[in-house]
Amino acid sequence: MPIMTVTEALKKRRAIKEYDPGFVIPEKDINELFAKTLLTPSSFNLQHWRFAAVVDPAMKTRLCEASWGQRHIRDASLVVVLAGNLDAAESASEYWRHAPANVQDRLVPRIGKFYEDDHQLKRDEAIRSASLAAMSLMLVATEMGYETCPMIGFDAPQVIEIVRMPENWIPVMMITVGRGTREPRPKPGQLKVEDVAFWNAFDGEPVR
């Protein structure tokens, strides 16, 4: 498979909603998909992301029902349920175990203090990190020749129950991955650079 540039992958990736239900992604590709996704950055290297790789047809059907019948969940070969870990900071010593001792001694207690009792910050961070991982996963899948669709149209309590998500993890997104059967429609209405980017501050001149 020819290597894609990042720009090519960004252009190729679209939200694909129709998949070949008979196609099975090889396990080694699923492993590669996650291994590359783990290169994603996270605050303090806390790696808040956790993934349920749902391939079981009965589980996919249940997830489809918990998502108001969105059929791409049933038909895609793989449905990744991305969770964010609210307690990531508590395991900071594990994520810094290969750092020099003086770095660990300085940083790990600081991480604990930074998040201490701030539930909103912990939640923001879990969603931020897992969302960055979601984008990595979609780009890697694109490079590997698969189609994807990011999704938040699901009933969170039901999804938590179906994938048996541990307490203190939150569902961030689902991503369907598979072999698409239909070309995407043209993009419906994209903003331009000057609509979204401003020099130095948000009341600055638009970037053109």
Ligand SMILES: Cc1cc2nc3c(=O)[nH]c(=O)nc-3n(C[C@H](O)[C@H](O)[C@H](O)COP(=O)(O)O)c2cc1C
């Ligand atoms: C966070 C997020 C949630 C989304 N949720 C859904 C969803 O529940 N169902 C769906 O079919 N598409 C969903 N989409 C796909 C968007 O509709 C799609 O990305 C958008 O229209 C832009 O199209 P494109 O991805 O092809 O560029 C979601 C996209 C994002 C980023």
